[in-house]
Amino acid sequence: MERKQKKILGGAAAALCVCYLAGAAFFAGHTYPNSTVDGKDASLISYTRAQELITAAATEGSLGIRVKDLSYSLHRKDVLGVESRDNWKEALKDGSSFAWPVAIFQRHELLSKRTVDVHRDAVEKLLEEQGLFEVSIPAQDAKLSDYTADAGYSVLSAETGWSASKEDILNAVVEALQSDQSELDLTDTFAVQPAVTADNATLAEKAAARNALVNHDFTFFIGQATVQLDSETLNSWLRETRDGTTGLDYAALEDYVNGLQGQFEPQLAALSAEHGGENYVVDSERMMQILCAKLGINRPARESEAQKAARLAANAKKLKAAKRAARREKDKAKAEQLLKEAEAQQTQAPEYIATLKSEEDRAADAASPVLTASLRDGIFIENPDPDPAPAQAAAGAEATAAESQTAAETVQTESVNGDTIAVGAAPVETETVESLTAEGNSGDESEGGSAVKETPKSLNGEIVMAKDDLFVPVLAADPEFQLGHGLNYIDISIEKQRVILFENGRKVMESACVTGLPTRERATHYGNFRIAYKQRNRILRGSQNLYAAFVSYWMPFDGGIGLHDASWRGKFGGNIYQSNGSHGCINLPSAFAKQLYERITVGMPVYVH
Incomplete structure (x- = not known):
C-alpha cells in the first residue's frame, strides 16, 4: 500500500515537473498572460508575433501637420521603418521563464525599446508633393479699418506671418515622427512677427484724426429749409499730405460750400422777392470760416501765380545747373546721380489740403464768435440794410x-x-436787427431737394450753433x-x-x-x-x-x-x-x-x- 502511494506521488511529481518544464519552455518564447507591449495587448503570443505587433504599432496611424489654417498629413507606414533586432526576446522577457507559475498571475507592462527609422527622403518627397515647402505667408501689419458710418475708423489687429526653410521643416517633422507625435503645429515655431502692431501710436493718432474730420452729420439751415452734409461725403474728401498728415481736400470743401447757393436757391429767391429785388446770396467766405471752425481745420494757402512762377523758375535753375555739371562729369553713373538729386530737390506745388489744428486751437475755435449767429426769422442775414450808392451819392x-x-x-x-x-x-458793418424767435413749424419738403426741418429757436436773437447745426450766412448783394x-x-x-x-x-x-x-x-x-x-x-x-x-x-x-x-x-x-x-x-x-x-x-x- 505504502509502495503504491509512493508510486502515485512520484508520478504526480513527475507530471508536475513535466508541466513546470513545459511551461518554462513555453514562456521562454512567449509572453505571459496580462501582458502589454508599448501599451498594446500582447498576452500569450510568441516573441516573433510580438515583434510583428511592435512593428505594426510603430507604423500605424499618421502625423498631422498644421501651418496656420493649412493642413498636411504623413502616413507613418510610408515614411517609417522599425529597426530589426536579434534580442527581441530579451526586450520582451519580464523575469525568468521558470517563474511562470507566479508570473502568470501578475500584470506585465513591457516596453519594446524599439527604434524607428525615419526615411527622410520619403518625408521630403511627400511634403513637397503637398506643397508645404512653398508656403510663405507675409505678416500683416496692423492697419486702419475701412470707414463705416456707425463706427468711423478703428485700428485692425496685426496678423503674424509664416516662413521656414525646407531643412528646418524637415528637422521638425522627423523629430515629431521619432517621438510618436500624432499632431505637429508649426504655426508658432516659424511665425514671422509684424512690424506694426495694434498699439502703434501713429495708427491711433491717424484713426483719431480721421474720425475727428469725418464723424459729423451737418445740417445747414436757411429758415426752415435744410441741406445735409453727411459723414460719407466728408470721408470721400479725406486726403493725406506728402508727409502722411491726414486732412480734407480743401478744393472739394470749397466746391461744396459754393454749391450751397444752388441748394438753397428757392429760399434765396423768396428772400429777394420779399425784400424788393435784392440779390440774396450765400456768404461762402463766412460759411467756410464757420465750417472750418466746426471741423477744427487749418485753411491752406493757395499758391499765387507769382509764387508758382518763382517756384518753377527756381526748379528750372537747379535742373539746368545739374545738367551742366552732369555734362562735365566723366563718370556716367555720377552724372546720372547728379540729375536724380536735382529731380529730388525740385520744389513741389503746395498741397491744397486742410489739416487738423491742435487740440488747444480746436477748443478755442469751439468758443469762437464766428459760431454765433444772429437770426432774423430763422435766417442768418449779415448785411440786411444795403449801403447807400457809393459813387453818385458820394459825389x-x-x-x-x-x-x-x-x-x-x-x-x-x-x-x-x-x-x-x-x-x-x-461798406459800413451794420448791426443785425434782433431776430424774431423762429417757431420752426414742420412743412413739406422744399424745392431743390432741401428737406424741411424745425429751425432751432433763437433767444434774444443770438444762439451758438449746436454740434452739427450750421446757419448759412446770407448776404444781400447788388443786382x-x-x-x-x-x-x-x-x-x-x-x-x-x-x-x-x-x-x-x-x-x-x-x-x-x-x-x-x-x-x-x-x-x-x-x-x-x-x-x-x-x-x-x-x-x-x-x-x-x-x-x-x-x-x-x-x-x-x-x-x-x-x-x-x-x-x-x-x-x-x-x-x-x-x-x-x-x-x-x-x-x-x-x-x-x-x-x-x-x-x-x-x-x-x-x-x-
Whole structure:
C-alpha cells in the first residue's frame, strides 16, 4: 500500500515537473498572460508575433501637420521603418521563464525599446508633393479699418506671418515622427512677427484724426429749409499730405460750400422777392470760416501765380545747373546721380489740403464768435440794410472837417468827358436787427431737394450753433453781382467798359475804363483770372519795344495783361477801345487805379466778360 502511494506521488511529481518544464519552455518564447507591449495587448503570443505587433504599432496611424489654417498629413507606414533586432526576446522577457507559475498571475507592462527609422527622403518627397515647402505667408501689419458710418475708423489687429526653410521643416517633422507625435503645429515655431502692431501710436493718432474730420452729420439751415452734409461725403474728401498728415481736400470743401447757393436757391429767391429785388446770396467766405471752425481745420494757402512762377523758375535753375555739371562729369553713373538729386530737390506745388489744428486751437475755435449767429426769422442775414450808392451819392456829399482826410483817402470822384469815376468807401458793418424767435413749424419738403426741418429757436436773437447745426450766412448783394467768382472780385465788362470791385457782394468801387483794341494781337482776353502780384512805378514795354509807358500802379492778372493807371488818357469808357484801345491792358483813371491798388489783394479773382 505504502509502495503504491509512493508510486502515485512520484508520478504526480513527475507530471508536475513535466508541466513546470513545459511551461518554462513555453514562456521562454512567449509572453505571459496580462501582458502589454508599448501599451498594446500582447498576452500569450510568441516573441516573433510580438515583434510583428511592435512593428505594426510603430507604423500605424499618421502625423498631422498644421501651418496656420493649412493642413498636411504623413502616413507613418510610408515614411517609417522599425529597426530589426536579434534580442527581441530579451526586450520582451519580464523575469525568468521558470517563474511562470507566479508570473502568470501578475500584470506585465513591457516596453519594446524599439527604434524607428525615419526615411527622410520619403518625408521630403511627400511634403513637397503637398506643397508645404512653398508656403510663405507675409505678416500683416496692423492697419486702419475701412470707414463705416456707425463706427468711423478703428485700428485692425496685426496678423503674424509664416516662413521656414525646407531643412528646418524637415528637422521638425522627423523629430515629431521619432517621438510618436500624432499632431505637429508649426504655426508658432516659424511665425514671422509684424512690424506694426495694434498699439502703434501713429495708427491711433491717424484713426483719431480721421474720425475727428469725418464723424459729423451737418445740417445747414436757411429758415426752415435744410441741406445735409453727411459723414460719407466728408470721408470721400479725406486726403493725406506728402508727409502722411491726414486732412480734407480743401478744393472739394470749397466746391461744396459754393454749391450751397444752388441748394438753397428757392429760399434765396423768396428772400429777394420779399425784400424788393435784392440779390440774396450765400456768404461762402463766412460759411467756410464757420465750417472750418466746426471741423477744427487749418485753411491752406493757395499758391499765387507769382509764387508758382518763382517756384518753377527756381526748379528750372537747379535742373539746368545739374545738367551742366552732369555734362562735365566723366563718370556716367555720377552724372546720372547728379540729375536724380536735382529731380529730388525740385520744389513741389503746395498741397491744397486742410489739416487738423491742435487740440488747444480746436477748443478755442469751439468758443469762437464766428459760431454765433444772429437770426432774423430763422435766417442768418449779415448785411440786411444795403449801403447807400457809393459813387453818385458820394459825389455831392460834404465831408466834415474831422472826416475830410479819411474821405480823401477812401472816396474820390473825377469827371472825365462826362463820365463820373467813383471810388467808394468800404461798406459800413451794420448791426443785425434782433431776430424774431423762429417757431420752426414742420412743412413739406422744399424745392431743390432741401428737406424741411424745425429751425432751432433763437433767444434774444443770438444762439451758438449746436454740434452739427450750421446757419448759412446770407448776404444781400447788388443786382450786378455775379456768382461763381467769390464774394470779393474785380468785374471787368468789355461791352460796358466798366471796372467794378465787389466786396461781400456789394459794389464798393466802379470806374469807366479802356480795354484792348479788339484785334487778334491786342484784344483783352475773356475769362476768369487772379491778381498775380502788385507793383508800383513800373515801365511797361510792348513786344519789339513798340511802346514804353510808365505806370504808377501795376496789377497784372493775365500774363502781361493787367490793370493800371493811364495818365496819358483824357477819356475813359464809351467806344474808345474800338478805335484807340490798349494793347490788352485795362487802362484806368489815376485816382481810381490808386484806390484799387490799395484795396485789392494778390490772388483776388478777376472776371473779364
